[in-house]
Structure formats: C-alpha cells, structure tokens
Amino acid sequence: MNNKPKFNQRYIWMITFAAAMGGFLFGYDFVVIGGAKPFYEPFFDLVTVTQRGWGTSSAIVGCIVGAIICILLSDTLGRKRLLILSGFLFALSAMGTALAESFFAFNAFRMIGGVAMGAALNLVPMYISEIAPAEKRGILVTINQLMIMIGILAAQVVNLLISKFDTELIASPTTQMIRESWSGQLGWRWMFGAEVIPAIIFFFTDVHGS
Amino acid sequence: MVPESVRWLVKNGQETKAYKILKKMGGEEYAAFEVKNIRQTISTEHVAHVNFKELLNSKILKLIALGVFLAFLQQWSGINVVIYYASDIFQAAGFNLQEMMVQIVAIGLVMFLSVFVTIFTVEKLGRRKILLLATFLMAVVYGLIGGGFYTGNTGTTVVVLMLVNVMLYSLSLAPLFWVVLSEIYPNRIRGAAMSIGATAHWLANFLLTFSFPAIKETIGWANNFWLYGLICLTGFFVLFRFLPETKGKTLEDIERELAG
Structure with missing residues (x-):
C-alpha cells in the first residue's frame, strides 16, 4: 500500500467496545457469585464443603466446556455466530439463576453461564484481533481486559447496593435470619438477574449488522 | 454493530462481505490490500474448509506449545x-x-489501573519487552516476599510487595496472554489453535485452585512464594528464547514469519 489509510476510528472503536461487552459480562459473572454467596447458601441450606464448592465453581466447569466448544466450532461457524450464542447463554443463565428454586437448577444455570464465559473470554480477543488495524491491535485487544475489570467492578457495586437495600437485616445475623430475610429470599436473585440487561444488549448488538 | 470477522469471512470464501467491512474501516485501497493479503495466506484447498489435521503440523504444534506454556505461566x-x-x-x-x-x-x-499502563505502552514497547520485564521483576519480588515470610518480617512490606506483583501481572501476563494468543496462529486454523490455549488456561486455573491449599500446607508460605518466583523466572527464560515480537505487524506478516 502506498498511502497510509485514513481509518474510520469511530467505527473501529465502536465494534471493539460492542464485542468487549463479552468481557464485561465475563467479569460480572466471574465475581457476582462472591457477593451472592452469603445469601444463597442459607437459602439452599448448603452446609457441606462439597455443596458450597459446587455453588461457587459450577460456572468454572462450564468455562472449560465453552473453550472446548470454540476449538470445535469457531473456525467452522465463525466468530459472530458464537458471540451471538454466548450472548444468548449469558441472558438465559442470568434469568435462570435468578429464578432458581432448587440448588440443582441454580448450578445448571450457572454452568450454562460458564459456557458463555468460557466462549466469550476466548472469542472476544480473537474477534477484535481479526478486525483490528495492525498498529492498533494490541491496544484494541487489551480493551477487552479493561472491560473485564469494569465488569468485576460493576458486580461488586451491584452486590453492595443490593445488600444495602435490605435495611432490616442486622450486622451479624444467624443463618436462620438470613434465610428468612429479603436478602436471603430475593436479594441474591437480583444480583444474578441484573446481568440480564447487559447480556441482552450484547446479544442484540451481535445479531445486528452483517 | 458487530460484523463478522473479516479474516474468517475471507477464509470462508466470502471476500465481498469482508471487502465491504474493510472499506468502511479504512477506505477502498486498504480494503483491497487487506483482502488480497489475507487471501494469500489461505490456499485454495483451505477456503471454506476446516482441516483439524493442520494442528499437527510441526510449526503449528510449536506455536500451540507456546500458547499452552503462556496459559500455564x-x-x-x-x-x-x-x-x-x-x-x-x-x-x-x-x-x-x-x-x-x-x-x-x-x-x-491496582488491577484496574494497571490495564491503562498496558494500553499506553503495548504498541510502543511491544508485547515481548513488557512480558520479559514483568516476569523478571515478579520473580525478584516473589523472592523478597518469600524472604519476608521466611524471616518473619511480614506486615506492611509484604502487602506493598504483593500489590507490586499484582500490578506487574495485571499490566503484562493478564492482558498480553490474550493479545499474543490472538496473534501467533495462522488465519486458516486460528479459531481451533487459539481455543486450545484458552482451554489450557482453564485447566491450569483448575489445577492451581485445587492444589494450592495442599501445596501451601506442605511447603509453607515462604517456599510457596519462592516457587512462584521460580515459575516466573522460568517464564522469563522461555519467553526470552521463544516469544516472537508481534507489535505493528499484520496477522499475515506474523503468519509468514512463524508458520510459513
């Protein structure tokens, strides 16, 4: 090429941030469990280490599955279709986890979210790298890392705000008191449920456009 | 909002679509150049066909080994x-x-702010320099943290040193693992090859989380941090020997260099 191309920076940055919403969702999903833990554990009456371990790490099992799905399908189906799929799974998982009535359903939906996390964490940098101009590629791929950090921050803020919403729960409650409180019954559901909004935005921005 | 990856489109025989997206990004000349450049890395038999046997090609196997090493590191x-x-x-x-x-x-x-350091330096210093400098310094700092626990000089010094390493990690290995992984594989099999690195990353995460309590129990805090120091130092030497610089090059130039 003779002349240095004049890039449409707005378009390139817009695509990057739209794709990096996948990183935001990853970050949110990765840490939301930590803030919800003190509330869903009494609700589902989790007492053993194994039960509690499943609660926090069922999503990680899904992450491995998500990465393996990308080995098999990302070259065949393309990046966009899998990004759409992960957006759909993020939304499904957020809704399902928020409405779960059994610990089994809770873990099943967390695992579905994990598949979306495992896929997104890998697909977003792959995608950005493949559309980015060479001299900006490192910066644009790193934007995904920035969005992961913002997602983590968002989950921490949402968890804090929701837990503050319950003014009746005393500072050091018993397990029984947590179970019967608003936080134990509904609060933790909103922590997971809040993710539906960014997940749906991510899904539609991925679907939109050729 | 999110168009399909232009490189996947060309690989899948949809050059017209790729051209349109590239034209919107950088004009006609850029689009024509890029499509032609990408097309050159994909032989006729590879278009619209995924051959997983490619992964066993010796040059690609070496790059996969590098990706898996980076994941574990x-x-x-x-x-x-x-x-x-x-x-x-x-x-x-x-x-x-x-x-x-x-x-x-x-x-x-600290993790959040460190990402900005990467954003402002990754295209100037390059991936290699940042990774080498950070892994080396991390090894030194782990040595000091281990020493602190060994001699009983813990307290604020240990916290500060720990935050220094969190910063070094967050501006180097955390983002650059994904940057390098997304750059070193050829167009025709990037999806599968990169995803193997991502899978290794989860496997390494799983192994670490499960083995840490037992390791710490057996060897104690001081040795535990010295072990991480040793891992970082190994990482420094391996990356010094095997990590290519990918800064500023097109994915196609990188491919010709590494897998051509």
Whole structure:
C-alpha cells in the first residue's frame, strides 16, 4: 500500500467496545457469585464443603466446556455466530439463576453461564484481533481486559447496593435470619438477574449488522 | 454493530462481505490490500474448509506449545492465589479483618489501573519487552516476599510487595496472554489453535485452585512464594528464547514469519 489509510476510528472503536461487552459480562459473572454467596447458601441450606464448592465453581466447569466448544466450532461457524450464542447463554443463565428454586437448577444455570464465559473470554480477543488495524491491535485487544475489570467492578457495586437495600437485616445475623430475610429470599436473585440487561444488549448488538 | 470477522469471512470464501467491512474501516485501497493479503495466506484447498489435521503440523504444534506454556505461566505465576486467598495471606501477614477488606479493594483498584499502563505502552514497547520485564521483576519480588515470610518480617512490606506483583501481572501476563494468543496462529486454523490455549488456561486455573491449599500446607508460605518466583523466572527464560515480537505487524506478516 502506498498511502497510509485514513481509518474510520469511530467505527473501529465502536465494534471493539460492542464485542468487549463479552468481557464485561465475563467479569460480572466471574465475581457476582462472591457477593451472592452469603445469601444463597442459607437459602439452599448448603452446609457441606462439597455443596458450597459446587455453588461457587459450577460456572468454572462450564468455562472449560465453552473453550472446548470454540476449538470445535469457531473456525467452522465463525466468530459472530458464537458471540451471538454466548450472548444468548449469558441472558438465559442470568434469568435462570435468578429464578432458581432448587440448588440443582441454580448450578445448571450457572454452568450454562460458564459456557458463555468460557466462549466469550476466548472469542472476544480473537474477534477484535481479526478486525483490528495492525498498529492498533494490541491496544484494541487489551480493551477487552479493561472491560473485564469494569465488569468485576460493576458486580461488586451491584452486590453492595443490593445488600444495602435490605435495611432490616442486622450486622451479624444467624443463618436462620438470613434465610428468612429479603436478602436471603430475593436479594441474591437480583444480583444474578441484573446481568440480564447487559447480556441482552450484547446479544442484540451481535445479531445486528452483517 | 458487530460484523463478522473479516479474516474468517475471507477464509470462508466470502471476500465481498469482508471487502465491504474493510472499506468502511479504512477506505477502498486498504480494503483491497487487506483482502488480497489475507487471501494469500489461505490456499485454495483451505477456503471454506476446516482441516483439524493442520494442528499437527510441526510449526503449528510449536506455536500451540507456546500458547499452552503462556496459559500455564499466566495462571501459575501466583497472582490468582494472591487474589483468591487474599484474606488468608493477609491474615498470615498479621492483619485484622477490617484492614484486610481495605487491602482487597486495593487489589481491585491496582488491577484496574494497571490495564491503562498496558494500553499506553503495548504498541510502543511491544508485547515481548513488557512480558520479559514483568516476569523478571515478579520473580525478584516473589523472592523478597518469600524472604519476608521466611524471616518473619511480614506486615506492611509484604502487602506493598504483593500489590507490586499484582500490578506487574495485571499490566503484562493478564492482558498480553490474550493479545499474543490472538496473534501467533495462522488465519486458516486460528479459531481451533487459539481455543486450545484458552482451554489450557482453564485447566491450569483448575489445577492451581485445587492444589494450592495442599501445596501451601506442605511447603509453607515462604517456599510457596519462592516457587512462584521460580515459575516466573522460568517464564522469563522461555519467553526470552521463544516469544516472537508481534507489535505493528499484520496477522499475515506474523503468519509468514512463524508458520510459513
């Protein structure tokens, strides 16, 4: 090429941030469990280490599955279709986890979210790298890392705000008191449920456009 | 909003679509140049066909080994342990609960701010320099942290050193693992090859999280940090020998260099 191309920076940055919403969702999903833990554990009456371990790490099992799905399908189906799929799974998982009535359903939906996390964490940098101009590629791929950090921050803020919403729960409650409180019954559901909004935005921005 | 990846489109025989997207990004000349350049890396038999046997090609196997090594280095350089077990570590260093909560928030803040250092330096210094400098310094700092625990000089010094390593990790291995992984594989099989690195990253994460309590119990805090120091130092030497610089090059130039 003779002349240095004049890039449409707005378009390139817009695509990057739209794709990096996948990183935001990853970050949110990765840490939301930590803030919800003190509330869903009494609700589902989790007492053993194994039960509690499943609660926090069922999503990680899904992450491995998500990465393996990308080995098999990302070259065949393309990046966009899998990004759409992960957006759909993020939304499904957020809704399902928020409405779960059994610990089994809770873990099943967390695992579905994990598949979306495992896929997104890998697909977003792959995608950005493949559309980015060479001299900006490192910066644009790193934007995904920035969005992961913002997602983590968002989950921490949402968890804090929701837990503050319950003014009746005393500072050091018993397990029984947590179970019967608003936080134990509904609060933790909103922590997971809040993710539906960014997940749906991510899904539609991925679907939109050729 | 999110068009399909132009490189996947060309690989899949949809050059017209790729051209349109590239034209919107950088004009006609850029689009024509890019499509032609990408097309050159994909032989006729590879268009619209995925051949997983490609992964066994010796040059690609070497690049996959590099990706898997980076994945294990990223996970086993010890920062995940600092994050997951922050409260245990700070307790062992002699802090109470309230002080610990402040330090955990400090970890989050340091990680967030470090990403900006990467954004401002990754295209100037390059991936290689940042990774080499950070892994080397991390090894030194882990040596000091281990020394602190060994001699009983814990307290604030250990917390500060820990935050230094969180910063070094967050501006190097954390983002650059993904940057390098997304750059070193050829167009025709990038999806599968990169995803193998991502799978290795989860496997390494899983192994670390499960083995850490047992390792710490067996060898103690000081040796534990020295072990991470040793891992970082190994990482430094391996990357010094095998990590190519990918800064500023097109994915196609990188491919010709590494897998051509």
